[in-house]
Amino acid sequence: MINQIILGLSTGATYSLVAIGLVMMYKVSGVMNFAYANMGMFVTYLIWWLTSSVGMNLYVSIVIGIIFAAIMGVVVERYGLRPIRHLSSASMLIVTFGILMILEGLAVQIWGTDYKPFPELVTGSPYVFRGDFGIFVLRRQDILIFSILLGISLALLFFTRYTKFGIAVRAVSENEEIAGYMGINVGSVLAFSWGFGASMAAIVGIVAAPKVFVSPTMLTYYQIQGFTAAVLGGFETFNGAIFGGLILGVIEKLVGNYISEGFKATISLVIIIVVLIFFPKGLFGKNVRGRV
Amino acid sequence: MASTTSKNPNAMSGDVEVRKLQVWYGPVHAIKGIDLDIKAGSITTVLGANGAGKSTTLKAIAGGVKYSGSISVGDELIDILPVHKRVEKGIVLCPEGRGIFYSMTVKENLLAGAYRRSKVDYSLVFDVFPILKDRLNQIAGTLSGGEQQMLAIARALMSHPSYLLLDEPSLGLAPVVIQKIAEVIKEINASGITVVLVEQNTSLALSIANYAYVLENGKVALHGTPSELLKSDAIREKYLGGVAK
Numbered sequence: 001m002i003n004q005i006i007l008g009l010s011t012g013a014t015y016s017l018v019a020i021g022l023v024m025m026y027k028v029s030g031v032m033n034f035a036y037a038n039m040g041m042f043v044t045y046l047i048w049w050l051t052s053s054v055g056m057n058l059y060v061s062i063v064i065g066i067i068f069a070a071i072m073g074v075v076v077e078r079y080g081l082r083p084i085r086h087l088s089s090a091s092m093l094i095v096t097f098g099i100l101m102i103l104e105g106l107a108v109q110i111w112g113t114d115y116k117p118f119p120e121l122v123t124g125s126p127y128v129f130r131g132d133f134g135i136f137v138l139r140r141q142d143i144l145i146f147s148i149l150l151g152i153s154l155a156l157l158f159f160t161r162y163t164k165f166g167i168a169v170r171a172v173s174e175n176e177e178i179a180g181y182m183g184i185n186v187g188s189v190l191a192f193s194w195g196f197g198a199s200m201a202a203i204v205g206i207v208a209a210p211k212v213f214v215s216p217t218m219l220t221y222y223q224i225q226g227f228t229a230a231v232l233g234g235f236e237t238f239n240g241a242i243f244g245g246l247i248l249g250v251i252e253k254l255v256g257n258y259i260s261e262g263f264k265a266t267i268s269l270v271i272i273i274v275v276l277i278f279f280p281k282g283l284f285g286k287n288v289r290g291r292v
Numbered sequence: 293m294a295s296t297t298s299k300n301p302n303a304m305s306g307d308v309e310v311r312k313l314q315v316w317y318g319p320v321h322a323i324k325g326i327d328l329d330i331k332a333g334s335i336t337t338v339l340g341a342n343g344a345g346k347s348t349t350l351k352a353i354a355g356g357v358k359y360s361g362s363i364s365v366g367d368e369l370i371d372i373l374p375v376h377k378r379v380e381k382g383i384v385l386c387p388e389g390r391g392i393f394y395s396m397t398v399k400e401n402l403l404a405g406a407y408r409r410s411k412v413d414y415s416l417v418f419d420v421f422p423i424l425k426d427r428l429n430q431i432a433g434t435l436s437g438g439e440q441q442m443l444a445i446a447r448a449l450m451s452h453p454s455y456l457l458l459d460e461p462s463l464g465l466a467p468v469v470i471q472k473i474a475e476v477i478k479e480i481n482a483s484g485i486t487v488v489l490v491e492q493n494t495s496l497a498l499s500i501a502n503y504a505y506v507l508e509n510g511k512v513a514l515h516g517t518p519s520e521l522l523k524s525d526a527i528r529e530k531y532l533g534g535v536a537k
Binding site (some may be wrong): 164168170175176178180181183185186 | 391407
């Protein structure tokens with residue numbers, strides 16, 4: 001049981017990373033990014049290509065990949081979404097669908113549909129703990145994912161509470177027009193949120209790739225689960241996204257183990273429906289609203 | 293009041309001139325050619341019924357809506373400046389309905405207001421609103437209505453503006469709080485800040501303003517000093533809601 005929970009937390013931590021990126025983009029720009037998974041997929045391909053075909057060092061390629069992702073996010077926001085911001089969020093949603101298809105088509109055209117192996121960033125034998133509770137196993141890759149999640153969560157917490165730009169990000173996500181009247185350059189905050197989100201997608205691709213292999217649809221399932229995690233957390237706070245992902249990972253693992261593997265995907269849809277009906281603000285949503 | 297603690301080095305100075313201002317909201321012609329002269333150092337009020345175009349005029353000066361016509365400060369045209377650049381130049385709008393960031397603390401609201409400042413300086417704000425000093429870590433949404441309005445004005449002051457555009461600061465407040473707000477506006481003006489005040493509360497606005505414009509259907513219906521406007525019974529009945537002399 002305890003091993004199942006740890007495995008679940010590890011998968012869940014990846015979902016949390018997906019959800020953090022989705023929530024950042026959604027909070028600030030009000031758009032649900034359907035191209036998210038494919039942005040990560042495309043960057044993972046790029047990193048794979050840089051290491052295997054160009055022969056670059058893996059870590060250098062990863063840095064290049066994440067920078068490329070950030071630029072891609074900024075460009076998509078600036079030139080794909082901002083010109084139609086005044087129309088509606090539905091039209092921006094369609095643009096993200098378009099980008100989803102473009103990236104998938106490009107990946108297939110350039111690299112084909114074969115599964116490509118991707119190295120684990122940390123290798124070595126797992127840590128094994130024995131005790132009264134029985135035995136539990138901690139893989140090094142799990143520790144890496146937990147550390148990334150912890151690092152990003154703490155960085156986000158510090159950023160949104162104590163930095164000027166972080167406060168500007170929260171101000172824009174609460175009220176774009178009024179944030180503008182405060183002298184905040186709303187455009188640069190929008191661009192930042194997409195750059196950040198796309199970088200998160202790249203990080204997800206990198207940590208998921210050793211398990212799912214590099215392929216055009218490698219992150220589709222992660223996008224769905226990340227979306228569920230974000231809904232579970234109320235789609236408004238990063239804490240919600242983080243805990244939503246972890247909880248979802250554990251639930252999924254336990255369902256897969258004790259009921260059936262086949263129910264894993266179904267369960268997330270059930271969770272979305274149940275949460276939306278009974279907790280429309282998510283499990284961690286704040287019900288405190290200001291007086292008007 | 294110890295006001296001139298830290299001046300904004302980029303701030304503009306001089307009178308604000310609005311010429312032939314026109315604003316369209318889609319097919320709606322909201323502002324149909326307005327001329328305003330706002331003297332530096334004065335309190336100028338813009339009055340009128342709902343939908344007369346008062347808020348839109350303020351937003352145009354702040355750069356928050358697209359308009360045609362020209363707006364200049366001193367001798368410099370500001371039409372090409374986006375809203376955040378105008379804040380840098382010292383033109384700050386305090387929006388209607390308070391528009392504070394409800395989920396953020398008082399301090400974070402003030403910091404957002406100081407976004408264009410390289411150094412955060414609370415002294416002006418704490419001079420005018422000492423009460424906010426004790427509320428810094430409170431979530432803004434939990435303040436009372438009057439405190440929220442004070443926070444909204446305080447937040448605008450954090451950028452140390454030369455021109456403060458106030459959109460209906462008395463909206464939805466109790467009379468005693470409105471009186472307090474009126475005193476605050478006079479105090480801010482006395483510290484050298486030019487105030488443009490949009491109000492539905494005509495008697496409040498006319499009691500503190502140096503000059504008044506009355507808008508009707510997107511045009512200036514009349515303008516003058518408060519005493520000139522209040523002289524005529526017909527004007528008081530038609531445009532000023534029968535306010536007493």
